[in-house]
Amino acid sequence: DTEVTQTPKHLVMGMTNKKSLKCEQHMGHRAMYWYKQKAKKPPELMFVYSYEKLSINESVPSRFSPECPNSSLLNLHLHALQPEDSALYLCASSQYLGTSGLTDTQYFGPGTRLTVL
């Protein structure tokens, strides 16, 4: 099973709402990632978790709050978002966080299309 699942597929929220995006993988991967992708642009890394600990935060605004409750789950909590935060949010996982400069293949979920009104 090489599947990463994400829910919901689509989300529309107001600027005062609180919502969460969920990501799940059952491949035994120990590294999980959140990316943001705007239309016709490449994905931009937001957060990286390794062994359930936050390893990288790419200076993401605090209105985005990641959480890794266990090795299979990754959440992204959203609060007080802005319209410019509307984008496709992608979750990915890899076997481990690259060591010795070697990157493992990242497996991506289908994404959550977020619209902030």
Added chain:
Amino acid sequence: SQQGEEDPQALSIQEGENATMNCSYKTSINNLQWYRQNSGRGLVHLILIRSNEREKHSGRLRVTLDTSKKSSSLLITASRAADTASYFCASTGKETSGSRLTFGEGTQLTVNP
């Protein structure tokens, strides 16, 4: 910040033709990967080539890597309408964490039936 560049930005070909996409990067890399993305969907990993490799094949895909020119190319042979998608290269720099992929800007490939 994105350091990869891809060309062309868009490519339109007829079914059965070959499609070539190029990717350039700026810093020394450990490896380079190619991903495909269908419209509005997640990325699918296609192939990984390490910095000490020059060419790699996978089915109808052929990837080359020229570290002296800091460039890579992806060739799709005998294209099909189902190959229509965006293609991204993603590199891992020697100076950065192995987890950080630097994506190119992508090539939008359209294969006309």
